[in-house]
Amino acid sequence: MKIEYKLFGILFAFSLIMALIYLHFTHGDEPVGVVGLFLTAGLCLMIGSFMWWTGRKIDLRPDDDPDGEISDVEGDYGFFSPHSWWPLFLAGSCAVLFLGLAVGWWLVMLAVPLAALCVVGWVFEYFHGDSSI
Structure with a gap:
């Protein structure tokens, strides 16, 4: 520190x-x-x-x-999908949302559900349900 x-x-x-x-x-x-x-x-x-x-x-x-190595702080950063299209769609819907803030609220109303759908799709991309069945 x-x-x-x-x-x-x-x-x-x-x-x-x-x-x-x-x-x-x-x-x-x-x-x-x-x-x-x-x-x-x-x-x-x-x-x-x-x-x-x-x-x-x-x-x-x-x-x-001061004598520490980079490998001393490395760790597991999590799993990131290498071939996911959801970030692209989320960025596009956020761009439309921010454009709607400048142009008109009707565009915001169209972009909010798209952004929500993209967030849900990205979060649950690898979710296959409960495996205890």
């Missing part, structure tokens, strides 16, 4: 410095960018402090070992 909290500490410092520079050059006339940068700094501080606090309480991970 050392890498994570150091990364968020660096992002906190960068966002804070950029917020102060932005505030200086805009003279406070444009508050949205300043507020966004200060909120980004605050979020990075919260996440970094949580990582630091959690990292103190848990054992070192293989990622934290």
Whole structure:
């Protein structure tokens, strides 16, 4: 967890410095960018402090070992279908859905059932029922 909290500490410092520079050059006339940068700094501080606090309480991970190998963290990532068409159909129906948000709600109404059908088809692609019969 050392890498994570150091990364968020660096992002906190960068966002804070950029917020102060932005505030200086805009003279406070444009508050949205300043507020966004200060909120980004605050979020990075919260996440970094949580990582630091959690990292103190848990054992070192293989990622934290400077002499660690990639094979130390490898594991089973699950089964992914090599010849599935469902992701293509799901991407197409999501594209129609997002196009419908810009063009008209009638297109959204057509795309939502297609997207739901594609999700169900992809999830249950290899499901063949209960094998205890």
